[in-house]
Amino acid sequence: MAPVDAAMIHDITGPLAVRVFREMGGERVYDPERIIMLFDHQVPADSIPAAENHVFMRRFADEQGIHNYDLLEGVCHQVVMEKGRAAPGEIIVGTDSHTCTYGAAGAFATGIGSTDMGFVLKFGALYFRVPESILVEVEGAFGRRVGAKDLILSLAGDIGADGATYMALEFTGRAMREMNMAGRMTCANMAIEMGAKAGIVQPDAATWDYVTARRDIEPFDLAGDPDAAYRERRHYDVTDLAPQVAVPHNVDNVVDVGDVAGTKVDQIFIGSCTNGRYEDLFEAAEVLGNADRFADGVRVIVIPASRTEYLKALRAGLIERFVEAGALVEAPCCGPCMGGAFGLLAPGEVSLSTSNRNFRGRQGSAQALVYLSSPATAAASALYGEITDPREV
Amino acid sequence: MRVWKFGDDIDTDAIIPGRFLTIYDPVELAKHAFEGTRDEFAKEAREGDIVVAGTNFGCGSSREHAPLALLGAGVKVVVAKSFARIFYRNAVNTGLLPLVCPEADAIRDRDTLTVDVAAGYIEVNGKHLAVEPVPGFLKEIVDAGGLVAYAKDLDEVETCSTG
Numbered sequence: 001m002a003p004v005d006a007a008m009i010h011d012i013t014g015p016l017a018v019r020v021f022r023e024m025g026g027e028r029v030y031d032p033e034r035i036i037m038l039f040d041h042q043v044p045a046d047s048i049p050a051a052e053n054h055v056f057m058r059r060f061a062d063e064q065g066i067h068n069y070d071l072l073e074g075v076c077h078q079v080v081m082e083k084g085r086a087a088p089g090e091i092i093v094g095t096d097s098h099t100c101t102y103g104a105a106g107a108f109a110t111g112i113g114s115t116d117m118g119f120v121l122k123f124g125a126l127y128f129r130v131p132e133s134i135l136v137e138v139e140g141a142f143g144r145r146v147g148a149k150d151l152i153l154s155l156a157g158d159i160g161a162d163g164a165t166y167m168a169l170e171f172t173g174r175a176m177r178e179m180n181m182a183g184r185m186t187c188a189n190m191a192i193e194m195g196a197k198a199g200i201v202q203p204d205a206a207t208w209d210y211v212t213a214r215r216d217i218e219p220f221d222l223a224g225d226p227d228a229a230y231r232e233r234r235h236y237d238v239t240d241l242a243p244q245v246a247v248p249h250n251v252d253n254v255v256d257v258g259d260v261a262g263t264k265v266d267q268i269f270i271g272s273c274t275n276g277r278y279e280d281l282f283e284a285a286e287v288l289g290n291a292d293r294f295a296d297g298v299r300v301i302v303i304p305a306s307r308t309e310y311l312k313a314l315r316a317g318l319i320e321r322f323v324e325a326g327a328l329v330e331a332p333c334c335g336p337c338m339g340g341a342f343g344l345l346a347p348g349e350v351s352l353s354t355s356n357r358n359f360r361g362r363q364g365s366a367q368a369l370v371y372l373s374s375p376a377t378a379a380a381s382a383l384y385g386e387i388t389d390p391r392e393v
Numbered sequence: 394m395r396v397w398k399f400g401d402d403i404d405t406d407a408i409i410p411g412r413f414l415t416i417y418d419p420v421e422l423a424k425h426a427f428e429g430t431r432d433e434f435a436k437e438a439r440e441g442d443i444v445v446a447g448t449n450f451g452c453g454s455s456r457e458h459a460p461l462a463l464l465g466a467g468v469k470v471v472v473a474k475s476f477a478r479i480f481y482r483n484a485v486n487t488g489l490l491p492l493v494c495p496e497a498d499a500i501r502d503r504d505t506l507t508v509d510v511a512a513g514y515i516e517v518n519g520k521h522l523a524v525e526p527v528p529g530f531l532k533e534i535v536d537a538g539g540l541v542a543y544a545k546d547l548d549e550v551e552t553c554s555t556g
Contacts, residue, residue, distance in 0.1 A: 003552045012414045016457055019417070024544040042415070049415035097455040097479055113457040113483035115540045122544065125552045127530060161402050162449035166478050195449065197478055250402055339411030359404045359453060362411070366429030 001125040004034070005107075006085055008094035010076050011039035012338075013114050015053045017095055018060050020118025029064045030124030036085055036094075037061050038069035040076050043333045046341045074306025074332035077101035077273040081185060082308055084214025088203040088222045093120055098273050098356065100196065103188035104181060105211055106203030106222055108168075111192060131168045131197045132231040134159075135224070138173040140239035145287065145390040148183030149275060149354065149374035151175070152190045153244035155236070157254030165195030167231060170224060172202040175238050181210045182279035189274045190356050193251040243390055245352075246372035249360040257377055263387040265371070266349040267299045269363075270378050271330075272337045275354035276305030278312040280375040285318045287379035287390050293326050295385030300327040301343055303335040327382075336363045345370075352387060354378050394441040396517070397434060397468075398502035401447035405480065407431075408451070408459040416458070419465030426462040440467035443508070445500045447473065450491075451480025460489040470508055472497055472515060472524065485531050488539035493525040 009017055014037065021029070029035055037057060045051035054071070061068035073079045077098055080086055088106030093099065095117045102109035112126070120126050138151065169191045176184065184201045191199025201207070208219040243257040270276070270284050281304060294300050302322045304310035310332055313319050322329055336343030337355035344364030345351055351363055351370045358370035373381070376390035383393060413425045427434040444450075444463060450473035451459060460483045463471065470490045474497045484491040492508070494515060499522060500506065506517040514521040527535050537543035 001550045001552050013456060016417055020541060023541045047415060053415060095455055097453065099455075111455040111479055113455050113479060113486060115457060115486035116482060119540055119544055123547070123550045125550050161452060162475060162477065165449070165475065195452065195477055339406065340414065344412075357404075357406070357453060359406045361429045362406050366407075 002091055002128050003125050004093055004120050005090040006034050006036060006092045007117065007120050008036040008076055008080055008092070008096070008099065009117060010041060010096060011043070011050070011053050011057060012041040013095035013117070014057050016114035017117035017121060018057070020115045021121040024118055024122050026118070026122040029066065029121045032065040034124070035066045035121065036069070036080055037066050038073060038076055038079055039071040040074065041334045041338045042341050043071035072307060074304070074309070075273045075276060075334055077185070077189065078276065078305035078309065081105060082214065082306060084211060087211045087215060087217055088207060093117070093126060097192045098189050100191045100199045101185050101189040101273060103191065103198050103200040104184035106200060106207050108198050108200065110197050129166065131166055133168045133170050133228070134164055135230045135233045136169055136171050136236065137233065138171065138175040138236045138238060140175055140237040141178070142175065142238050142241065145376040146238070146241050146243055147283070147374060147376070148179055148186040150241055150244040151236070151238055152187045153246055153254050153372065154241060156190060156193050156246065156252045157244070159194045161193065161250055161252040162195040164191070167196055168198040168200060169194065169196045170200050170202065176201055177204060180279060181206060182277040185277070186274055193356060243374060243377045245377065245387065246358050248358055248369045248371065251357060251372065257373070257387065257389045260371065260387050261389055263371070264350060265298055265352045265381055265386060267301065267336070267343070267345060267351040268378050268382045269301045269303070269336045269343065269351065269353040269355060270375050271301070271303030271305060271335050272355035273305060274356045275375050276303055276309065278309045278316070280354065281309070281313045281318050282316070284375040284379035285321050287376050287393055288321060288325055288383065291325065291383055294382040298382055298385045300382045301330060301336060302327045303330045304332050306332050339363050352378055352381050394443050394506060395439065396500055396502060396504040396506050397438065397442060397444050398500060399444065399446040399450070402449045402452055403446050404453035405451055405456050405459040406453055409456065409462040414456060414458055419461040421465070422458055422462035423465030426466050435466065438466040438468065442466070442468055443470050443472060443506050444468050445472045445497055445506070447497065448475045450476050452477035455479045455483070457483045457487060460484045460487045464489050472500070474498070485527065485534050486540035490535065494522055496522045
């Protein structure tokens with residue numbers, strides 16, 4: 001068993017973890033300071049059972065002395081990162097598959113189920129198989145309006161939905177070093193879409209700047225050994241990479257945007273733990289430019305990933321621009337990506353989303369179609385009501 | 394027992410859609426298993442039925458509601474060419490037996506299948522297909538009937554150094 005440095009639970013999978021903790025005979029959690037609780041999937045409560053879950057979790061937090069961010073701060077993975085709860089070398093688990101996001105901070109972070117979490121709450125440790133690693137070296141410089149999301153979608157297309165099952169993806173190379181933390185989080189976030197257990201970005205000065213601005217911690221060197229044994233080394237160059245789109249119904253079903261340009265869309269979602277940060281909203285607003293309105297007939301839903309990111313976007317005037325152009329701007333939460341709270345699709349409807357999954361039924365009807373893209377491609381598509389190459393706007 | 398055959402990359406949103414995640418009772422979850430993608434499953438699945446799939450079964454969300462929905466439908470064994478990592482752990486932890494069978498393509502929908510875990514094979518259409526044993530320490534959890542039962546008698550656990 002390995003000791004766990006931090007454990008994250010939210011409103012959907014948390015209640016089951018607490019019940020399991022009780023069934024295991026748990027009375028006091030191993031260390032309340034290492035447990036991160038928040039609500040993001042069904043907030044504000046979209047049903048009476050969701051409201052009951054929130055009450056149940058609040059009572060548990062009070063009883064155990066756990067700090068509960070409740071529904072005030074935003075999407076779990078963004079909140080864990082921006083509150084400085086993840087740092088290089090730490091082992092972090094969360095009852096959410098996109099927990100691998102904290103690999104952007106150099107942490108070994110992985111998603112687990114509720115029974116695993118019940119065990120962690122009680123014992124502060126968990127059984128793990130040490131994963132093999134795939135080294136992903138990304139060289140070159142991104143072209144205009146192409147970035148981290150296009151890279152990770154192209155990797156998913158190349159490696160496949162199960163090409164990294166049980167392995168860790170280790171990202172390195174010039175393009176990663178020059179990528180900001182928002183982009184690194186986008187890449188680490190989607191490691192799970194290739195089946196990976198973790199997606200770790202080699203920590204550097206930018207990592208430590210981010211972490212030390214949020215937590216009192218002394219930087220140290222953390223890098224893969226020069227003679228480390230990798231299962232595989234993969235090399236990519238992003239210089240000529242085109243904007244990428246994942247088409248229904250698998251995340252590894254990825255094409256250049258030109259191959260699906262002209263596809264009519266009913267709903268566009270800009271947000272989620274993958275692409276709901278200030279940098280993502282800025283990228284979308286830059287494509288929007290001085291245009292008056294998004295296209296008629298397309299619903300544009302914008303959801304900042306956290307209260308902090310919302311405020312940044314608000315103060316920069318981005319939120320005003322989105323609302324002027326006809327977007328619905330919602331309070332920080334998982335939104336349509338949760339496939340239950342709101343923003344659901346009817347049979348036959350088409351959605352373009354900056355989130356991470358286009359599974360059949362993920363955003364409502366199993367007869368709806370979900371495409372995935374970057375914020376720039378989503379904004380360009382919102383202007384024309386059809387999938388559009390952002391480089392041509 | 395009757396086989397319910399599925400393809401590759403069956404995700405946990407298909408097994409139990411997101412809008413049912415406020416439900417925790419396995420029998421109630423089972424009423425919505427594969428809703429929208431294979432509606433007859435919830436109506437017709439019977440105690441002891443077996444789900445058989447291709448590669449990457451259970452990919453996507455960490456929701457433990459997925460193995461619980463199958464258990465609630467009476468399914469105790471899932472056979473697949475490969476499993477997604479989180480689903481595999483969740484299955485072991487909740488007492489649903491995940492068996493890796495490289496030759497699962499030979500199994501068809503509505504076949505009758507018997508499992509002999511101790512012997513390491515399943516029998517279908519008069520043929521024996523090898524299944525890989527649950528590895529190492531996980532076998533102890535399977536034998537205990539899941540992680541809750543395994544953990545009940547533990548006061549503390551030994552941890553390794555990760556420095």
